[in-house]
Amino acid sequence: MYQFTFSFSEFLSTYWQKQPTVIKGGFADFVDPISPDELAGLAMEEEVDSRYVARQGENWQVEQGPLSFDNLPDDHWSFMVQAANHWHSGAARLVKPFQVMPGWLFDDLMISYSTPGGGVGPHFDQYDVFIIQGSGQRRWRVGPRKDNYEECFRHPNLRQITGFDPIIDEVLEPGDILYIPAGFPHDGYALETAMSYSMGFRSPKQQELLSSFADFIIENEMGDQHYHNPDLPARDKVGELPASECQGLIAMMRSLMEQPETMQQWLGEYLSLSRHNMDVIAADPLWSGDEIVGALMQGEIFYKVGGLRAFYHQGHPHTVYIDGERYALPAGCEQAADWLCNQDSFSIAEVGELINHSALILLLTQWVNMGYWHQAD
CATH class of the missing domain: 2.60.120.650 (Cupin)
Incomplete structure (x- = not known):
């Protein structure tokens, strides 16, 4: 060590x-x-x-x-x-x-x-x-x-x-x-x-954040609304951009960033996506949930694949972000965010009574089959 x-x-x-x-x-x-x-x-x-x-x-x-x-x-x-x-x-x-x-x-x-x-x-x-x-x-x-x-x-x-x-x-x-x-x-x-x-x-640049956020908005079909101003006044100078209208356009854009759930989802997905290839190998044959439970009960340890990024937002452990994807943890399983995101492995010592939670076992089985967690080489 x-x-x-x-x-x-x-x-x-x-x-x-x-x-x-x-x-x-x-x-x-x-x-x-x-x-x-x-x-x-x-x-x-x-x-x-x-x-x-x-x-x-x-x-x-x-x-x-x-x-x-x-x-x-x-x-x-x-x-x-x-x-x-x-x-x-x-x-x-x-x-x-x-x-x-x-x-x-x-x-x-x-x-x-x-x-x-x-x-x-x-x-x-x-x-x-x-x-x-x-x-x-x-x-x-x-x-x-x-x-x-x-x-x-x-x-x-x-x-x-x-x-x-x-x-x-x-x-x-x-x-x-x-x-x-x-x-x-x-x-x-x-x-x-x-x-x-x-x-x-490496911290992200402003242009990287803005580019990623724009992609997220488009992929999730958000922000599909036009500028609306029912109090639009007539004007003498058609080529002049009034400050109030510029501010209205900026406010329309900013409103997308003032939605906490939207920002949390985008940041979680963006920051959890690795910039480098990983040695991710899908399980073959695939595990069943019963086999995952059996392995844990027999003392097996499942290790996070090298470089896998897994995060959750402070105060919101019910949602985890793994390699650019958002996953909702089943109700009552929020404590799993700790050992999924803060540790490099999990065993029955971490899973504890959640071994009996079938919905969580289903998620763990999915991630093991994807190659995100694996047994020791």
């Missing part, structure tokens, strides 16, 4: 979205949760998002996965696997200590393997990231956040920037953690063969 050696609450109050920092020995006696061979195996899979980046002088090479590992140079290359926590249970365990953060903010765990000199060049990201150093050493430089960094395009698939004056220049060793808020430029390269783990937290 991975545990922080520092107070995460103090970290949040001092550094979160304020300034970058290095936490030396943030994990004591750190051991890689995945081997390079296992990571390479993931990178070779069609469903897994992976990337290879190499540099020779000023020339950069980028390949998107699935990757092969034939005829590689001796150094100056890296490969990365996105959302590794969705595909590898050991990698997923590294996420656990960070689950003091809002689940809806967490994006994924990206793992990189680098040979000496390997990196992706100076760049900045629009998300907050914790970079945990695994085996080997890696030098990291972080610059100040400002608006006038110049982009340079050494490869069409790399968004790099020109140089910056570092405010952090550190060599990370196993267990060290580098926190970089969104917008701070950074550059890291391996000093020796190294593994790095990037825990990304």
Whole structure:
């Protein structure tokens, strides 16, 4: 089990979205949760998002996965696997200590393997990231956040920037953690063969929220009404837009956002939808409700598939949102929202007397058959 050696609450109050920092020995006696061979195996899979980046002088090479590992140079290359926590249970365990953060903010765990000199060049990201150093050493430089960094395009698939004056220049060793808020430029390269783990937290942009909400309104056939103004006055200036009419149009749009149930449903569905592929495999053969009950009574544990997002709104545990879909829990089963959404597994210890609630068992059976929860491998 991975545990922080520092107070995460103090970290949040001092550094979160304020300034970058290095936490030396943030994990004591750190051991890689995945081997390079296992990571390479993931990178070779069609469903897994992976990337290879190499540099020779000023020339950069980028390949998107699935990757092969034939005829590689001796150094100056890296490969990365996105959302590794969705595909590898050991990698997923590294996420656990960070689950003091809002689940809806967490994006994924990206793992990189680098040979000496390997990196992706100076760049900045629009998300907050914790970079945990695994085996080997890696030098990291972080610059100040400002608006006038110049982009340079050494490869069409790399968004790099020109140089910056570092405010952090550190060599990370196993267990060290580098926190970089969104917008701070950074550059890291391996000093020796190294593994790095990037825990990304990504907040949505305004345009993403508005686009998603518009799609939700259309898909659910809401907002199908025209502007109505029975007190419309005559006018001399046909090309002038009166402020009152503009405000009326804006109010008509805003009225859709002033419906709490509509907003709750949209946000629950939007925030619970994963941005990355998951290792979801439908049950074969399908489970029956009686078999689910029997397995639970025999002590079986059902585990949430890696990366599955499940949420409920505060004060409204009767509705859960799982992978972009809304599900109403049966009356009297509201407590199930806790172990469905806040835990990575459930057993008879969590289900308790609800084992006798046939409507809930029907839902659990549906989710197990969909592959959202499964028995241990």
